Amino acid sequence: MSDKYIVSETVLGALIDAAARSGRRILGPKAVAERIEITEIKTASELANSGQSTVSAKGTVFPKVERLLRYRFEGKNVALEDVEPQVQPTVLFGIRPCEARAFHALDVVFNWDYKDKFFNTRLANTTVVAMSCTQADDSCFCTSVGSRPDDTAGSDILLSTLKAGGFVAEVLTDKGKALVALAKDAFQPLTGDAGLVPPATVAPAFDAKVLQQKLAAKFDSPLWAEQSLRCLGCGACAFVCPTCVCFDIQDEADTRQGQRLRAWDSCGMRMFTLHASGHNPRDKQSQRWRQRVYHKFAYYPERFATLGCVGCGKCSRACPVDMNLKQHLVEAAE
Amino acid sequence: MEELHNKAKELLSSGAVKVVMGYGKGTGESRRPIFVRMAERASDLVVDSGCTQNLATYLTKAEVCALGRMAIVAIPSTLRSILQLAAEKQLREENVIALAVIDGQLRELATFDAIEQAVATIPDAISEADRTMIDKLVAMSVAERRAFWAAELNRCVKCYACRSSCPMCYCERCTMDCNRPQWIPVASHAIGNIEYHMVRAMHLAGRCVECGTCGKACPIGIPVHLLTFFAEDSVRRQFGQKGGASAKLDYAMSTFKPDDKEEFIR
Amino acid sequence: MAEQFEPKMTAFVCNWCTYAGADLTGTSRIKYQANVRVIRLPCTGRIDFMMVLKAFSRGSDGVIISGCHPNDCHYTSGNYHARRRWMVFRDLLDFVGIDLERVTFSWVSAAEGAKWAELVNEATNKVRALGPYKEIQQLAAVGID
Numbered sequence: 001m002s003d004k005y006i007v008s009e010t011v012l013g014a015l016i017d018a019a020a021r022s023g024r025r026i027l028g029p030k031a032v033a034e035r036i037e038i039t040e041i042k043t044a045s046e047l048a049n050s051g052q053s054t055v056s057a058k059g060t061v062f063p064k065v066e067r068l069l070r071y072r073f074e075g076k077n078v079a080l081e082d083v084e085p086q087v088q089p090t091v092l093f094g095i096r097p098c099e100a101r102a103f104h105a106l107d108v109v110f111n112w113d114y115k116d117k118f119f120n121t122r123l124a125n126t127t128v129v130a131m132s133c134t135q136a137d138d139s140c141f142c143t144s145v146g147s148r149p150d151d152t153a154g155s156d157i158l159l160s161t162l163k164a165g166g167f168v169a170e171v172l173t174d175k176g177k178a179l180v181a182l183a184k185d186a187f188q189p190l191t192g193d194a195g196l197v198p199p200a201t202v203a204p205a206f207d208a209k210v211l212q213q214k215l216a217a218k219f220d221s222p223l224w225a226e227q228s229l230r231c232l233g234c235g236a237c238a239f240v241c242p243t244c245v246c247f248d249i250q251d252e253a254d255t256r257q258g259q260r261l262r263a264w265d266s267c268g269m270r271m272f273t274l275h276a277s278g279h280n281p282r283d284k285q286s287q288r289w290r291q292r293v294y295h296k297f298a299y300y301p302e303r304f305a306t307l308g309c310v311g312c313g314k315c316s317r318a319c320p321v322d323m324n325l326k327q328h329l330v331e332a333a334e
Numbered sequence: 335m336e337e338l339h340n341k342a343k344e345l346l347s348s349g350a351v352k353v354v355m356g357y358g359k360g361t362g363e364s365r366r367p368i369f370v371r372m373a374e375r376a377s378d379l380v381v382d383s384g385c386t387q388n389l390a391t392y393l394t395k396a397e398v399c400a401l402g403r404m405a406i407v408a409i410p411s412t413l414r415s416i417l418q419l420a421a422e423k424q425l426r427e428e429n430v431i432a433l434a435v436i437d438g439q440l441r442e443l444a445t446f447d448a449i450e451q452a453v454a455t456i457p458d459a460i461s462e463a464d465r466t467m468i469d470k471l472v473a474m475s476v477a478e479r480r481a482f483w484a485a486e487l488n489r490c491v492k493c494y495a496c497r498s499s500c501p502m503c504y505c506e507r508c509t510m511d512c513n514r515p516q517w518i519p520v521a522s523h524a525i526g527n528i529e530y531h532m533v534r535a536m537h538l539a540g541r542c543v544e545c546g547t548c549g550k551a552c553p554i555g556i557p558v559h560l561l562t563f564f565a566e567d568s569v570r571r572q573f574g575q576k577g578g579a580s581a582k583l584d585y586a587m588s589t590f591k592p593d594d595k596e597e598f599i600r
Numbered sequence: 601m602a603e604q605f606e607p608k609m610t611a612f613v614c615n616w617c618t619y620a621g622a623d624l625t626g627t628s629r630i631k632y633q634a635n636v637r638v639i640r641l642p643c644t645g646r647i648d649f650m651m652v653l654k655a656f657s658r659g660s661d662g663v664i665i666s667g668c669h670p671n672d673c674h675y676t677s678g679n680y681h682a683r684r685r686w687m688v689f690r691d692l693l694d695f696v697g698i699d700l701e702r703v704t705f706s707w708v709s710a711a712e713g714a715k716w717a718e719l720v721n722e723a724t725n726k727v728r729a730l731g732p733y734k735e736i737q738q739l740a741a742v743g744i745d
Contacts, residue, residue: 035555037489054553055491063745064491065521085745138362229397230367232498236553239491250520254658261744263521264491271511285397320495320551321387322366471695480697480735488743509650517650523743525657525736529650532696536649539688561695568691573684587688590680592670596687600706600719 002152003177004190007159008166011186012044018182019091024127027060028093029053038095047094050135056242056314057095061122062106064239065263068118068249072257085121091179093129098142098312100130100154102242108304109245118262127175130155131167136200139313141326144206147310149199161197168194205326208297208307211333215298218332219290227328228289230321235266237315237323243296243308246272267291293332335381337440338407341433342376345405351431352402355392357385367392369401379407381435388545390415390501394424408432410456411545413449414578415501418541420446421583424504446581453579460544460563468560468567484524486556487531492522496548496558497534502541502577509533531561539565540586543578607661607727609636609720612651614644614679617668617709624713632717633724636664643667645678649689652703656736662702662727664719669707679707698736702727 007015016026020042028041031048038053038060070081092100103123110119132150133140142148152158156176159167168190171180180187238244248265251258265272268289273282282288296308316324342354356379358368365384369392370376390412392398406412413434419425432443434452443449471479497503497510510518510530518533519526542562549559570576573594575586613619619640625632641647644667655663665686673679686705694700704723708716 033555054555065523065744067744225397229369230392232391232495232551234495234498234551235491235493236495236551239493240553248520250516252516252519252521261521261523266493269494285395316361318553320499320547320553322360322364324361327361476694476697476699477735478697479695483696484739484742517648517654521744523740525739525742527743528696528739529653529657532653532692533650535692536685536689539692561692564695565688565692568688572687587684588681590677590684592680594680594683594687596683598690598700598705599683599686600704 003171003180004194005169005171005180005187006162006166006190006194007169007187009044011183012159012167014186015179015183016042016044016091016093019179022089022182024089024091026091026093027057029095038092041093044093047131051137052096052099052312052314052317054314054318055240056102056312057092057099058102058106058242058244060090060092060126061103061119062110062245062247062264063122065261066118068260068262070257070259071253073255085118087122087125089125089127091127091129094131094159095128096312097130097132097149097151097153097155097158098140098147098310099242100128100158101147101151102310102312103128103154105243105300105304105306105308105310106245108306127156127179128154129157129159129176129179132158132160133200134161134197136202137313139316139324139326140200140202140311141205141313141329142311143202143204144326144329145208145307145309145311149202160194160199163195163197168196202311206330206333208301211297211329212301214333215294219294223332224290224293225284225286227323227331228285231268231285231289231323232321233268233270233285233288234320235264235269236318236320237292237325238266238268239264240314240318242312242314243310267295293329297329335379338379338381338433338435339376341440341442342370342379342405343373345431346370346373346376350403351405353398354379354405354407354433355389355398356407356433357381357387357389369398371401381407385409386546387499387550388412388415388501388543388547390419391499391504391547393419393430393501394504399429403429403431405431405433408434408443410434410436410453411543411547411578412501413443413453413456414543415545416449417446417453417581418502418543418578419504420581421585422541450580458544458576460546464546464557464560464563467557468564471560483528487527488524489554490522490527490531490556490558491554492520492527492530493553495551495553499547499551500538501543501545501547502538503534509537531558534558535561535565538562538577540569540573540575541577542566605728605732607635607724607732608659609662609664609724609727610655610660611636611638611664611666611720612644612647612655613638613640613665613708614646614667614674615640615642616674617672617707618666618716620710621708621712621716624710625716626713628713630713630717632720635724636720643673643675643678644682645673645675647682647685649685652689652693656698656702656733657740659737661730661733662704662723664704664706664723666706666708666716666719669709672709699730699733701730702733 110116300308357365360366546559
């Protein structure tokens with residue numbers, strides 16, 4: 001059961017201020033030059049009022065580079081120093097519902113067999129205040145993957161825009177309640193009809209369940225080679241994606257000391273599956289492209305009962321050669 | 335454009351080429367690389383001001399080469415890349431035909447000589463915006479430049495869109511992939527990113543055709559092409575050699591003059 | 601009294617000229633500052649710019665690069681290639697904001713024991729005055745969560 005409130009922009013501003021005073025870091029999508037970045041914001045007016053950030057907010061819980069441990073060589077011994085993730089409580093303010101939904105897809109992997117303390121600590125310290133979408137673009141396909149422009153999944157608070165100005169704030173979790181408590185007096189409970197700006201229209205492009213079924217028979221289809229002809233095998237799609245979770249572990253050391261780092265990795269890159277023997281089971285781009293689609297739309301639902309994609313479209317926007325994933329998926333679901 | 339469609343149709347139906355690689359309509363107003371193999375699809379090819387990506391990167395992509403002899407719709411930078419690839423023995427003359435669009439005219443260039451002659455008539459030009467930005471950076475103090483590049487390159491996520499989209503980055507095993515020793519760190523922290531981009535700029539100095547595709551490819555919006563442009567500029571200024579001028583190798587970094595002039599060696 | 605900052609200097613030198621020259625400095629009992637760590641390579645032509653970058657990112661405050669005079673390279677032309685590389689690399693270092701005052705290039709022959717000492721002393725004094733290369737060393741922690 002969620003609580004709904006009417007909040008004006010001023011109230012949101014007061015909430016942000018209160019959150020900052022309480023020692024929280026406030027991050028949100030802000031227009032910087034010609035792009036939108038998730039970065040520190042001080043007021044709600046700094047938020048980009050349309051569009052999405054290029055890179056997702058996953059860096060808040062799964063940074064692009066993260067230190068796992070340190071070590072020192074002392075004579076013949078190695079002194080290990082475990083690293084406790086230093087996390088400032090954070091509010092992700094104004095991200096899209098699709099991005100909020102994506103945290104679950106990361107969660108199922110980071111809590112699968114081993115409970116990842118880094119991810120868990122960061123997620124526990126993050127409050128998600130999402131902003132539902134009144135606009136969408138050609139790359140969006142949230143409605144094809146079980147989501148909607150006003151999806152509440154993954155949010156602690158969901159904001160929706162009012163026609164008359166201001167927002168409805170739907171407080172969905174205890175974390176959301178704790179945040180609202182910082183400026184409780186300013187939140188007016190919603191009574192009756194709100195007069196919301198209608199959510200964006202995102203016509204479903206394909207049915208994810210149908211896609212999953214079709215994929216079962218298409219592993220050897222020439223479709224993948226055809227679709228991936230222009231794919232360059234870079235990591236742009238994987239790194240901007242809010243659900244992509246693959247990582248590499250690197251030791252950076254000298255003769256006296258070192259550190260173990262975790263960094264983002266991409267299945268689209270040629271060396272991703274290169275064995276020490278020299279054999280590479282995914283040596284062709286078509287195999288890697290196929291893997292990307294199957295991982296998100298077949299293996300994920302099989303293993304985790306959830307899709308590995310939230311339809312945000314960041315991959316398509318970031319791709320240097322316009323591998324419009326929505327188009328490819330529609331074709332694959334035929 | 336109709337000329338291009340007819341030419342493509344002709345080349346494909348006669349079997350002269352197996353694929354015509356060019357630009358097609360992409361998402362929204364964008365253009366995307368397309369690989370036309372059926373004559374009936376020749377009209378998918380588009381040529382307009384939105385066609386700015388250097389497609390020469392596909393000339394060394396295994397899956398594309400496997401399609402057979404190809405024709406490539408070539409903007410000026412693509413022609414230069416073909417010459418540079420030829421000079422570095424990455425292309426055989428009989429495997430590629432360039433369909434060059436120069437001053438609104440379509441020209442079929444089937445030999446490296448023909449391409450060289452065509453390129454000689456096209457003025458070198460990096461965009462105003464890029465020239466202005468480089469001049470601005472050069473005018474800054476060292477500390478200001480360091481702050482600029484540290485801030486920009488800290489945002490890099492090491493997706494390698496720059497490297498993958500560059501026609502000259504065709505090495506199957508890039509220096510980044512070497513892990514014994516791991517010269518340049520894999521993780522995308524600030525210092526590792528600076529090292530990577532500097533190494534890439536040095537590996538391109540004298541080979542870069544200044545297409546700017548790397549900068550356009552960057553999903554984060556980092557102007558990485560300014561580094562390679564600057565390195566190329568430095569080579570041109572100091573040695574009078576440049577990338578993409580000839581199918582005969584004239585690579586500044588593997589040649590020298592006994593009297594190369596400098597003033598900084600004590 | 602605060603400890604005076606002593607710069608870490610890394611020197612990439614060729615085996616046949618500068619390394620031999622540095623040897624001569626020693627046998628001639630000419631004293632020079634001990635801050636320099638000498639890395640011996642067969643030829644300056646072997647010096648990859650990645651090594652110079654690594655030196656700075658691993659904690660060097662200053663770098664010295666030295667080899668045979670043009671026309672005297674033991675491998676005939678290695679130093680010519682090196683000179684070409686340095687001419688471009690130096691420009692690029694400056695463009696990215698690396699302080700060129702911290703990088704010294706030189707030709708020191710096997711007979712120039714005195715020159716080696718002068719070179720090291722000058723470079724070390726210059727870098728001592730500039731202070732530790734905090735800007736690069738601090739960068740080492742940036743971007744890691």
